[in-house]
Amino acid sequence: MELRRVLFVYNSEKPGAEAVARRGVAWCKARGIEAEVTPRRRFTAAEVDLVVAVGGDGTLLRAAATLYPREVPILGVHMGSLGFLASCDAQGLIQALEAVAAGNALLERHSRLEVVNSPATALNDVAVLGTAEVRFTELSVWVGGEEVLAFPGDGVVVATPLGASAYALSCGGPLVHPRVEALVVAPVAPHKLGTRPLLLPLDTEITVRAHYPAETWVDGDPIGKLAAGEELELRLAPAATALVRTPGEEGYFTRLRRRLG
Numbered sequence: 105m106e107l108r109r110v111l112f113v114y115n116s117e118k119p120g121a122e123a124v125a126r127r128g129v130a131w132c133k134a135r136g137i138e139a140e141v142t143p144r145r146r147f148t149a150a151e152v153d154l155v156v157a158v159g160g161d162g163t164l165l166r167a168a169a170t171l172y173p174r175e176v177p178i179l180g181v182h183m184g185s186l187g188f189l190a191s192c193d194a195q196g197l198i199q200a201l202e203a204v205a206a207g208n209a210l211l212e213r214h215s216r217l218e219v220v221n222s223p224a225t226a227l228n229d230v231a232v233l234g235t236a237e238v239r240f241t242e243l244s245v246w247v248g249g250e251e252v253l254a255f256p257g258d259g260v261v262v263a264t265p266l267g268a269s270a271y272a273l274s275c276g277g278p279l280v281h282p283r284v285e286a287l288v289v290a291p292v293a294p295h296k297l298g299t300r301p302l303l304l305p306l307d308t309e310i311t312v313r314a315h316y317p318a319e320t321w322v323d324g325d326p327i328g329k330l331a332a333g334e335e336l337e338l339r340l341a342p343a344a345t346a347l348v349r350t351p352g353e354e355g356y357f358t359r360l361r362r363r364l365g
Contacts, residue, residue, distance in 0.1 A: 105177065107205050109138040111152040113167050115159025116143040118183045124194045125158045131198055135205070152176060154204065154348070156197075161189045161270075164347075165323045168216075168227050173343035177211055179204065180347065188269065188363050191350050203350045213344040214266045214282060215306060220337035224322045227345050228267030230338055231321040232312045232330065233259035233292065242316040245289060247308055257294035259318065262287060262310055262338055267323075269360060277301040281356060309339045 110132050112125035125141045132139035140150070144163050147170050155171065156179045157164040164180040171178070180190035181197050192200045203209045217226040234241040243260055245253040253260070263272035268280035268288045277290035278301065285306040291299050304310070314330035321327065330336060354362065 105153065105204055105207060105209065105211075107132070107137050107153050109150075109152045110140075110154045110156060111147075111150055112139065112141040112156045112158060113144050113147045113163065114141065114157075115163045115183070116145070118159045118163075120194065121158045121163075121183050124181065124183070124197060125156070128156055128158075128197050128201060131201055137205075154179060156181060156201075157190075158194075158197075159183055160187055162324065164189050165227055166325075168345045169225065169323065172216065172225050172341075172345070175213070175344055175346045177204075177346045177348050188359060189266075189347065191348055191353055196350075200348070200350045204348060208351050210349045212282070212347045212349055214347060215264050215285075215344055216341035217262065217264055217287075217338050218341035219320070219322065219327070220339060222327065224327050225341045226267070226322045227264065228270045228323050229261050229263040229272060230336075231259055231261045231271060231292070232314065232318050232336060233321060235317050235319050235329070240316070241314060241318040243318065244313045244315065245302075246311040246313060247304065252302060253289065253291065253299060255291055255294040255296045255299045256316075257296070257299075258292040260312060261290045261292060262312070263290065265306070269364070271324075272301070273364075275301070278303065279360070307340050309337065312336045312338070 114121040114125040129139040157167040158181045182190035242256040261272045272290040275290040277288045289302040318330045
């Protein structure tokens with residue numbers, strides 16, 4: 105990967121994140137690489153070769169959403185938080201940049217979910233949840249015209265392979281290796297004993313029908329509401345997100361054990 109311009113995006117709410125980002129900018133400029141720094145709330149999809157997201161998983165998810173549909177590589181740097189998606193911590197930033205500049209880094213393409221008739225896409229998951237007023241809803245999930253789930257409860261999470269270790273996992277969903285081409289449908293606190301998570305082919309088109317008012321969340325951010333009788337359609341997005349992985353980085357299961365115990 106040739107580095108000509110790098111954009112550092114940091115979470116201004118994370119202590120020390122801006123200083124880490126500026127340290128990366130200084131490293132780039134000392135080597136003749138154009139570099140800029142910006143807080144994530146003012147981040148725009150500029151023409152860059154690499155985006156370095158300094159903060160936590162939320163910073164990386166929002167950077168990826170802003171970049172979409174451009175598959176600009178993202179290097180995640182976590183600031184002592186969970187950082188499951190990150191490639192390194194703050195101390196490892198310079199080493200990671202050196203690996204990228206030397207052509208020793210790897211790129212992983214990760215599928216995204218598209219909300220049909222909306223600009224929203226998700227790297228981790230889309231959740232349909234009860235509204236803030238009642239925290240309860242009633243939903244049905246349909247695939248190819250067939251009802252596959254129907255239950256009252258707190259909601260449902262539809263996760264990508266990468267997002268299967270996030271919200272869906274806490275709802276009883278299975279661990280799914282990111283290279284497995286599957287979607288996870290995980291009910292959230294269903295009020296039915298027989299309701300279980302589903303594993304579906306990655307290219308499955310999924311419809312979630314609200315029978316009681318609900319809210320829609322994409323990668324942890326609210327994007328809208330569903331009235332009773334309204335539907336949300338989800339499908340595989342046409343573009344992916346490229347994440348940078350560096351030599352010697354922890355493997356998937358090691359990261360799971362270290363981050364989640």
